[in-house]
Amino acid sequence: MNNLSNFFFLFVLATITITSCSKADDNNNDDWAEEQRRINRARIEALLKEQASELKTFAETNFGEDAQFDDSTGIWFKVHEPGEEGSYTRWLVPGSMGGLALSRPTVDVKYVGKLMRNGEIFDQTSEDDPKDNTRSFQLGGVIPAWDLAFYPKEVRLNGNDYQIGGLTEKGLQKGAIIEFVAPSPYCYDNKEQKDKDGEVTIPSDSPLHFYVEVVDIRDKK
Template identity: 75%
Template sequence: MNNLSKFLFLFAVATICITSCSKSDDNNNDWADEQRRRDSLNRVRIEALLEEQAPILKDFAEEHIPGAVLDDSTGIWFKIHEPGEEGSYTRWLVPSSMGGLALARPTVEVKYTGKLLTGEVFDETSEDDPKDKTRSFQIGNDNMGGGLIPAWNLAFYPKEIRLNGNDYKIGGLTEKGLQKGAAIELVAPSPYCYDNREQKNKEGEITIPADSPLHFYIEVVDIKDKN
């Protein structure tokens, strides 16, 4: 199962679990069938976007991010500019309240710039503003609830984790995940950014059109477990 399928599958399961609680037994089957139909159409839509945007991202990466490598399962191109302090964060898996293991959701402090492929900056931290030199986020939360876009979550999490003699495939972009002091540059297809949801500023102006691939430069100032 590729990373796109995993994201869609997990989101669909979460949606079904939450919503079905409010449905009567008589309507569950019809609702589930409709949900599967919508999920199938959404997968087709996203796969078409990934295919359409792949050559655009390839050309962009070759021109603007020399040395970038492609993550085949997502279509994200990335380059590690600084590896960071090895071992500064390793606690990627934690005990789950439901039993077993779950992904940790550490807090990251970053400097970053986000651009459209036109080069237009839509968001960035500021060296000139003491209150905005860095920003903090909790990774592992999807952007539907105000969390990080999938491309950022994939950038921070490692590909695989070995714990107590067992290997766990996570699906991140890098071998060990981003560490304190790391710097990564990436360009991601729109389904791993804001997908078909346009983003607006406080004045109501569109800053990120729907279906926009995005270009980021991220510096990790710190990464630690949430207090």
């Protein structure tokens, strides 16, 4: 089975393990950077292990017998509606340097985002405001948990199977509804999020709970 040179997994890993560094002596910089990556990987692995039991408890309590678990990420999810099969299939596109790359479709969604630990809503679309009834995002520009939710596990193209690494077999389709809880490294990690008034809406190291309805998924024009 092909794996796009682990493109997706490398993308996610890079997204959740970015560390800042200052310039150092050329002879020492690579070693210093690798040590920082090692420390950060260890930190993330510890967080995933630490949060595993509370995510499991939440999923079993709230998702019931339909709860599904992705053991490579620690994400729990429930597919409420599968959506229109085949409404989006162009997950792989020609790469700029040859070969294949993941597409970055635009998704139109309705959603609610909550802090898993206390159920507090930190963001949501509005049923009452036509201007905020849906929101649009381009995949690859969202938190890793959302990318994982949208992309499929694998794609068959021209007789070859390509392992992608998403949560569901065929990826989210138009009309799909998914609910998931993700450990903090796949959300905002150790970076707290604030609103326009400077109030913290998402504390650092917070696992998050999302309910997402896919209104449309399309290639960006």
